[in-house]
Amino acid sequence: MASTWRFAWRNIWRQPRRSILTMLAIAFGAALLVFSIGLQLGQYDLMIQNSIRIYHGLIQVQKQGYLDEPKMRSSIANISRLASELRQQTGISAIAARANGFALVSSEMRTYGTMIVGVQPEYEQQVSSLPGVIKDGRYLSSETASEIVIGRSLARNMQLKVGDELTILGSGRDGSVAATIIPVVGIYESGSRELDRNLLQMPLQVFQDVFNMDQHGHAIVVYEKDVKQLETMRHQFQQLVSTYDDLVILSWDEIQPGIRQAIELDYSSGWLMYIVLVAIITFSILNTFLMSVLERTREFGIMLALGYTPFNISRLVMLEVLLLTLLGLAVGTLIGVAINYYFYIYGLTFSGMEEMGKLYNIPATLTPQMSLKSIFLGPAVILVFTLITALYPATRIRKLQPVEAMHSI
Amino acid sequence: MNYMGSLLFSLAWRNLWRNRRRTLVILFAIVLGVWAMIFTAAFMRGMSQQVLEDTINNLTGHIQIHASQYLDDPVIDHRFQLLDEALFESLNNPQIKQISSRLRVPAVIASERESTGLIMVGIDPENESGISFLEDSIVEGRYLTDPGDSGIIIGRKLAERLETRLGKRIVLMSQDKDNKITDRGFRIVGLFDTQLEALEKGFVFTGLETSEELLGIKGEVSEISILLYDINQVDVIAAELQQQNPQLDVKTWSQLEPVSKLIVDLYENFHLIWHLIVFLAMGFGIVNTLLMSVFERTREFGLFQSLGLKPGFIMGQVWVESVLLLSIGLLAGNLFAWLSVLATGEGIDVSAFAQGMELAHLSNIIPFVIISKDLILANSVVIILGMLTSLYPAWHASRLVPADAITRV
Numbered sequence: 001m002a003s004t005w006r007f008a009w010r011n012i013w014r015q016p017r018r019s020i021l022t023m024l025a026i027a028f029g030a031a032l033l034v035f036s037i038g039l040q041l042g043q044y045d046l047m048i049q050n051s052i053r054i055y056h057g058l059i060q061v062q063k064q065g066y067l068d069e070p071k072m073r074s075s076i077a078n079i080s081r082l083a084s085e086l087r088q089q090t091g092i093s094a095i096a097a098r099a100n101g102f103a104l105v106s107s108e109m110r111t112y113g114t115m116i117v118g119v120q121p122e123y124e125q126q127v128s129s130l131p132g133v134i135k136d137g138r139y140l141s142s143e144t145a146s147e148i149v150i151g152r153s154l155a156r157n158m159q160l161k162v163g164d165e166l167t168i169l170g171s172g173r174d175g176s177v178a179a180t181i182i183p184v185v186g187i188y189e190s191g192s193r194e195l196d197r198n199l200l201q202m203p204l205q206v207f208q209d210v211f212n213m214d215q216h217g218h219a220i221v222v223y224e225k226d227v228k229q230l231e232t233m234r235h236q237f238q239q240l241v242s243t244y245d246d247l248v249i250l251s252w253d254e255i256q257p258g259i260r261q262a263i264e265l266d267y268s269s270g271w272l273m274y275i276v277l278v279a280i281i282t283f284s285i286l287n288t289f290l291m292s293v294l295e296r297t298r299e300f301g302i303m304l305a306l307g308y309t310p311f312n313i314s315r316l317v318m319l320e321v322l323l324l325t326l327l328g329l330a331v332g333t334l335i336g337v338a339i340n341y342y343f344y345i346y347g348l349t350f351s352g353m354e355e356m357g358k359l360y361n362i363p364a365t366l367t368p369q370m371s372l373k374s375i376f377l378g379p380a381v382i383l384v385f386t387l388i389t390a391l392y393p394a395t396r397i398r399k400l401q402p403v404e405a406m407h408s409i
Numbered sequence: 410m411n412y413m414g415s416l417l418f419s420l421a422w423r424n425l426w427r428n429r430r431r432t433l434v435i436l437f438a439i440v441l442g443v444w445a446m447i448f449t450a451a452f453m454r455g456m457s458q459q460v461l462e463d464t465i466n467n468l469t470g471h472i473q474i475h476a477s478q479y480l481d482d483p484v485i486d487h488r489f490q491l492l493d494e495a496l497f498e499s500l501n502n503p504q505i506k507q508i509s510s511r512l513r514v515p516a517v518i519a520s521e522r523e524s525t526g527l528i529m530v531g532i533d534p535e536n537e538s539g540i541s542f543l544e545d546s547i548v549e550g551r552y553l554t555d556p557g558d559s560g561i562i563i564g565r566k567l568a569e570r571l572e573t574r575l576g577k578r579i580v581l582m583s584q585d586k587d588n589k590i591t592d593r594g595f596r597i598v599g600l601f602d603t604q605l606e607a608l609e610k611g612f613v614f615t616g617l618e619t620s621e622e623l624l625g626i627k628g629e630v631s632e633i634s635i636l637l638y639d640i641n642q643v644d645v646i647a648a649e650l651q652q653q654n655p656q657l658d659v660k661t662w663s664q665l666e667p668v669s670k671l672i673v674d675l676y677e678n679f680h681l682i683w684h685l686i687v688f689l690a691m692g693f694g695i696v697n698t699l700l701m702s703v704f705e706r707t708r709e710f711g712l713f714q715s716l717g718l719k720p721g722f723i724m725g726q727v728w729v730e731s732v733l734l735l736s737i738g739l740l741a742g743n744l745f746a747w748l749s750v751l752a753t754g755e756g757i758d759v760s761a762f763a764q765g766m767e768l769a770h771l772s773n774i775i776p777f778v779i780i781s782k783d784l785i786l787a788n789s790v791v792i793i794l795g796m797l798t799s800l801y802p803a804w805h806a807s808r809l810v811p812a813d814a815i816t817r818v
Contacts, residue, residue, distance in 0.1 A: 018697055025693030032686065069570070071523065102525055104517050104582070104590075110484060111584050113517035113526020157482055171524070198526075261765025273683075276445045277690055283438035284694020287431055291701050 004312075008319040015292070019324060022288045026328025026382060027335065029281045033274055033378025034336025038368035039348070040270055044263045045369055048227055051259045052252050053129050054190055057094075057221035059234055060255060061086075064246045066218060067255065072101060072173045072211070076247065079217030080120065080204065086220065089240055094224070096123035099207050099217035103170030103178065105200065107158040114154060116168065116200045118207025118217065127223035130190055130201070137162035137186035143203045149186040151196035160184055166200075172212030180210045227252075274378065282385045286392070289321055293393040300397060301405025314394040321390035329379045337375055340368040417722070421729040428702065435698040436738055439791075442691040443742020444749070446684050446787040451750050451777040453683075457676040458778055461662075464669040466542040467608055468530070469662050470509070470634035472647050477658045479631055480665075483528075485514045485584055488629040489657060499653035500635075504646055507636040509536040512620045514631065516583040518563070518613060520571035527567070527611050529581060531620025534558065540636050542603055543614060550575045550599035558616035560598030564609030568600055575600055581613070585625040593623050604773050606764070680783065684790040692798050699731050699802035710806055711814025724807035731799035732792075739788055750777040 012019050052058050061082075066074040076082065083097040099118035104111055121140040125131040131139040140147055148166060150158075160166070165183050172178040182202065190196055202210075204217065224233060234249050241247045253260035293300075300313055347365035354364040368374070425432050465471060474496075479487035490496075491510055500508055512531035517524055534553035538544045544552050548565060561579065568574055575597055582592040595615060603609055621627055637646060643661045651659040663670035703710075710723055756776035759766060763773055 018700065021693050021697045021700075025690065025697075028689055028693070102523075104526075106590075109588060111517075111590060112515055113524070157484075159482075258764035258767060261762040263765070265759065265762040265765045273445075273449065276441070276449075277687065280438055280442045280445065280687060280690045281694075283434060283441060284691045285697070286438075287434050287694060287698045287701065290431065290434065295705075 004316055004319060008316055008323055011292070011316075011320050012324055018288055018291075022285045022324060023328035023331065025281055025285050026325055026386070027332030029278060029382050030329045030332025030379045031336040031339070032277070032332075033382065034333055034375055035339050035368070036270065036274075037378050038336070038340040038370065038374040039343075039366060040267065041369035041371070041374045042367050044267070046366070047259055047263060048252070049225075051256050052223070052227070053225075054192055055128050055130060055195060056252055056255050057127050058224045058227065058230060058252055059222045059237060060250045061220040061222075061237060061241055061247055062218065062250055064248050067248075067250060070100065070218070072171075072218075075099070075173065075213065075216035075218055076220070076244075078215045079220065080215065082241075083120070083123070083220050086222075086237070086240060090236065092222065092224070094123070094126040095220060095222050096120050096127045097204060097217045098124075098219045098221060099204060099211070099213055100219070101170055101178070101207070101211050103168045105158070106167040106169070107160045107164060110158045112154065112158060114198050114200060116170070116202060116207065118204040118211075118213075119201050120204050124201075127221045130188055130195065133188045133190050134186040135189045137184070139186050139188075140201065140203050141185075144205050145203055146180075146182055146206050147185040148182045148200055148202045149188055150184055150200050151198070152187055152189040153193070153197040154200070155184070155187045157197075160187075162187060168210065170211065172210075173214070173216060174212050176212050178211045182206075274381070278382055278385050281382070282389050285386070286389050289317075289390050289393045292320065293317060293396055297400065297405050297408045300400055301402050301408070304400060304402040305406060310398045310400065313397045313400075317394045317397065318387070318390055321386060325383055325386045329383060333375065333379050336378075337370075340370060340374075343368050344370055413722070417725055417729050420726055421733055424702070424706075424726070424730055425733055428705075431698060431702070432734065435694055436734065436741075438691050438694050439735065439738030440741045440745065442687045443739055443787065443791060444745045446687050446791070447743060447746035447779065447784065448749050448777070449683055450680055450783040450787055451746070451779045452775065453676045453679060454780060454783055455756060455776040455778040457673045459775060460669050460672050463605070464666045465636075465640075465662055467603075467605065468511075468541050468612075468634065469665055470540055471637045471640055471643050471662055472635040472650065473660050473662075473665060474633040474635070474650065474654070475631065475658045475660070477656065480658060480660070483513065483515065483631070485586055485624055485626075485631070486588075488512070488626065488631050491628055491630045491633075496654055496657070499650055500633075502646065502649075504637055504639070504642055505635055506638045507536070507540050509533065509540045509634045510617070510630040511537075511632045511634065512617060512624065512626075512630050514583055514620075514624065516581050516613075518567075518571065519580045519582070520573040520577070522572045523570060525567075525570065525610075527613060529583060529620060530612055530614050531617040532556075532614055533617045540634055542608075543601060546601040546603050547599045548602040550597070552599060553614065553616055556617040557619060558598075559595065559619045560615065561595035562599040562601055562614040563597055564612065565600045565602045566606055566609040567613070568597070570610065573597065581615075581623070583624065585623070587625070591623055591625070604763075605767055607767065680786060681790070684787055685794075688790055688794050692794065695731065695734075695795065696798055696801060699727065699799055700805065702730075703727060703802050703806045706806075707809060707814045710809050711811045711816075714809070714811040715815060720807035724803045727803035727806045728796075728799055731803070732796060735792060735795040735799075739791055743784070743788070747779065750779055753777050 063074040063076055079097040079099070083095055087093055087095050097120055101116045102113065103116050105114050119140070120143055122143070134149065135152065140149060150160065162184055165181050168180050168182060170178045208214065208216070222233065222237065230251055234251060237249045241249070303313055344367055347367055349365045476487040476489045509532065514529055515526065516529035517526050532553065533556045543562070547562065553560065553562065571579065573579060578594050578596050580592055580594050582590060585591040601609070637643060647659050647661045713723055714720065756774045758774050760773040766773060
């Protein structure tokens with residue numbers, strides 16, 4: 001057995017230039033795949049993390065049908081109590097209740113129609129990064145304080161600053177007129193256009209008073225950093241709310257299907273390119289494998305005459321291919337990992353990245369993912385492709401006749 | 410010389426087919442590579458054209474003119490005289506194909522059950538026709554008939570959200586020229602359906618004069634959208650218009666929609682990178698295959714030299730061989746790419762990822778578009794880099810010492 005390995009190893013170096021060129025082709029493919037897959041996965045992580053972190057949470061409890069048709073009347077009764085029950089039962093404190101409404105909001109100069117959200121300030125800070133990005137003033141102080149925070153773009157459009165008063169005019173849950181005057185205590189800047197332009201937050205109880213909500217609300221947001229916990233948590237909450245027959249548990253990707261779809265689209269189109277690339281590489285090295293068999297017909301004839309079985313020889317050839325490929329993959333993977341590691345430390349950015357980042361909710365610097373999956377997925381695909389390719393020359397050996405083969409040049 | 414040339418050519422051609430299998434394998438790799446280059450380029454071109462087209466259709470046009478503060482603060486206060494003489498004069502430019510003037514202000518729409526904030530656009534239906542998506546997107550009811558048309562056209566998704574339908578009345582509220590809240594009832598005369606949900610939910614259209622009446626102004630607009638005959642002239646014309654109307658704000662589509670511009674630029678840059686990657690993937694194979702065929706013929710080349718052929722001729726022969734190989738690969742690759750594009754017809758339907766596509770400023774059907782510029786780029790990358798790469802094996806062949814080479818088996 002050991003001698004077969006040595007045989008294979010020496011055979012590779014009989015044609016050093018050819019072997020090195022073949023290895024380089026494989027290494028190039030491996031490095032490219034490791035780099036781009038790492039970058040892709042890293043970007044997806046950021047997109048998911050940010051969309052969860054900034055506002056929407058990992059899962060939400062909502063009234064059935066509210067997601068598709070967000071009507072004020074599709075609300076959850078006694079929402080604060082339900083939220084605190086859930087906190088107790090699960091031991092997770094990052095659980096916050098919200099109520100959503102639409103209203104005409106007027107400053108002295110301007111009137112805009114926008115979303116208003118009632119939040120529990122104490123818990124909101126744990127489920128969303130919005131309270132942490134207040135650029136002027138401060139966040140809401142308590143659940144009963146009559147005050148409001150507003151996004152940077154909206155504040156600019158409405159010519160508002162901290163301390164100014166806002167008039168809110170909308171309709172309550174029961175269809176009655178909802179109106180109040182409320183001071184702005186803080187202006188936030190999240191980087192997400194939608195939130196900065198179209199969202200106001202006020203304390204939940206004040207919201208419930210203004211909009212005649214009684215004790216109702218529309219969503220309970222649960223934050224968890226680790227996306228892998230999704231299914232466990234979804235199951236856990238499903239059971240906890242099972243006594244209410246019309247509540248549903250929604251995951252981040254159901255609430256924001258756009259992000260998931262953008263990822264899937266990017267991932268599948270990425271793989272399409274990778275597969276094409278790997279196929280090109282495989283074909284361009286197929287000749288090496290083919291030649292290393294064809295030019296050794298005479299040698300194989302002698303080996304057959306000496307008592308080697310065609311199986312032994314095929315195995316030897318496969319082993320050569322395997323060794324060559326593994327060498328190439330090792331070199332390529334190392335290069336790829338080194339590049340990724342560099343960008344992992346220093347970050348990767350290019351011009352226009354900032355604009356792009358705002359669109360997808362990611363920072364202007366990308367970091368590649370450094371995981372077993374991101375590192376070994378690409379090289380594994382190449383290995384499979386090359387081994388399949390090597391089957392072709394190996395099968396030719398089975399057709400060899402010792403005497404004929406020995407006579408060929 | 411002519412004789413030498415044709416000898417070179419026919420020798421190269423025959424040599425190419427001496428080892429048919431090997432030539433076919435590498436040819437396959439080249440064809441696959443060229444196909445991948447052109448097909449992917451067609452896909453990227455389709456995407457970027459789609460982004461561009463959608464951007465221009467979505468009310469942007471090639472150039473827009475606003476009052477100087479409008480873009481920062483898009484409200485009724487920032488409007489300008491449409492019939493200003495200087496403006497009128499400067500718009501009388503043979504390069505300008507079409508002009509549409511609009512009144513475009515934030516508003517709140519309310520049905521019997523729901524209300525939401527959006528943008529109201531007052532248009533002159535005749536001028537608007539063809540400059541934006543609107544007329545072609547009406548799926549129910551009718552388009553507006555004249556500037557005095559008092560009907561309103563809303564998006565289909567918006568109608569669903571408001572629980573209203575064609576023929577029903579809705580109320581529109583906005584601020585008039587004195588910043589007072591003004592409102593008016595409209596009958597829904599048409600529903601439009603576009604691929605971008607944000608557009609469907611965020612805009613309603615009525616007659617220009619009707620909207621003037623609502624806001625209490627006359628002969629003033631917030632926006633002029635301009636379509637040119639040739640989009641490449643956009644910067645020149647915009648600069649001219651700006652110079653002639655210094656008090657107004659003239660912006661090109663790329664300034665108005667930097668993200669679309671960024672996406673278009675990214676695709677543009679990615680073309681060359683992708684071509685280089687694909688070429689590298691097959692380049693190793695090309696060199697390896699040519700080297701193999703050179704080394705097999707060591708004896709033959711030695712013989713040539715001892716018969717008096719110059720090393721340059723031998724180099725030329727190998728080089729012509731590889732250029733022939735590349736040319737065949739290019740021809741077939743181009744042909745297959747063209748056939749594949751034909752086979753995709755209108756394009757590929759990615760509506761499964763609709764919301765993800767919307768994030769990327771794309772609509773649901775992506776056409777494959779082949780333009781000569783992309784073809785030239787892909788083909789030149791292959792032929793130029795291919796010629797350079799094959800110099801290496803050709804140089805190897807010419808470097809052999811006749812006496813050594815001829816005695817080698």
